[in-house]
Amino acid sequence: MELQTQLKSLADKINQLKDKIETEESTKHAFVLPFINLLGYDTFNPTEVVPEFTADLGLKKGEKVDYAIIQNEEPILIIECKNWKEKLSVHSSQLFRYFHVSKTRFALLTNGIQYQFFTDLDEKNKMDEKPFFEFDITNLKDSAVNEIAKFHKSSFDVNKILDNASSLKYIKEIRKQIDVEIQNPSNEFVRHFASKIYSGRLTEKVIDEFTELVQKAFGQLIGEKINERLHFALNKEVIIQEKDQIEEIEQSKVVTSDEELEAYRIVVAILRRKLPTHRIVYRDTQSYFGILLDDNNRKPLCRLHLNGGKKYIGLFNNDKNETRQPIETIDDIYLFEKELLETVGLYEVE
Known part of the structure; x- marks a missing residue:
């Protein structure tokens, strides 16, 4: 999964840089903005990611939330950031005040390492005190990646996230209670x-x-x-x-003949018009002599069947199905120059 790879890369960067990050502003630029960017939002587009967002609905003058992600001119996620060294506390957060005066259904509190997502499961238009989803980006589990993906621009759906939010919240609390009971069983549990x-x-x-x-x-x-x-x-x-x-063991039984190597050189001579020679690679097997693009089994260019009583060249169509054509000698490979060059067109050639 591409998102998982990107998150891992960001986590590695955080571990390398965090001891050099001293301020909240640096935390935003080094850790939080790259995370927003991974979600598919353009952090350089002020109509999509708004820094210092103000709801402007009677709030205390001068108060702003750090970022708002905008969709259809309305905030879909408001974000408050802390220094990476700070512990997250929703009770001192401005998110509460912004949540109920904006049209967003989701709020994020983060220090660039810990991420806490909130919604209004307990009371509509009032942000819950407990997050329905939280994670540590430096210790990320596969299940968390799947939940993060739901906030990606390409798949963001308010109703789907809300439907899942309740389950996430209660499963998290149930797991906590189970852990407590396992460590120190209550009388009721026993x-x-x-x-x-x-x-x-x-x-x-x-x-x-x-x-x-x-x-x-x-x-x-x-x-x-x-x-x-x-x-x-x-x-x-x-x-x-x-x-x-x-x-x-099977590969060790394969003996590549001089004739197969000469046939390979003929194919290379034809295909080098469209491909650099280093991308044309052969793999000899017990059944056939295969010629591949970039040494990739999913990109066959042709197959040569030269060790039986009759000789054949195997050509591939759009569905990568092989069709065998009989040849008398390896020189007959030149007769299929057009077909071989067309096969190259089946793949995206850089």
Whole structure:
């Protein structure tokens, strides 16, 4: 995914530069604006990304929010930035005041590393106190990348994000509660399990005993799940290695003949009118002698079948389906000069 690669690149840049960034203004320019740019918005277009945005609806004079992303002349996301060294606190944020007087449904509080997205799930037109989505760009998970992508200019849809926001918010809170219960099980949590498997009276002593058992059970279950994932990953890697070894063994059985090399030189002589010679690469296999563009299996230029009783040249159409044409000698390859040059046109040649 291109966005994931771009986010990783920005995260690497942040880790390299952050110790040299001293001010909020530097944080904006070095960390936040590149993030906005990754979302597909033109940070140099003041009609799309407005710095020092003022709602101008009776707010305290002089108050501004750092950025607003505009779509159809209305703000779709207002952004307040802090120095990367500062902790984020929505209670001291101007976002609350701007949210209810603007038409936006989303607000972002960030220090360039931590990102917190807010909406109005609890009360319409009033920004929630808790973010429905947050992430650390220097420790980004795949699931977070998928959520960030929803704010990209090319896919931004208010209703789709709002529909998902509620689930994100409550899943996050549920996970927190589960983590708390695993680390320090409450009596209610322990009773839930003990009542299903213990037939006696749930005295305080029994609850104490089951508290330790519940902790151990969850620890073992999580450990087993982790081991299963590791085992699966290791087995997958072994399969890949074995496949590579088989391919190497099969490749070692291939003997490239002088005739195949001479035929390759003929193809190069034809195609060099449209391609530099270093881009015309051959791969010999047990079944055929393949000639590729940029050594890419998805870009076949032709195939030569010279080792059987009859000789053929394999040509490719728009659907990359091979059609074999019989040849008497490799000199007959010159008869298919037009077809070979047309094959080059199937690919974007730089």
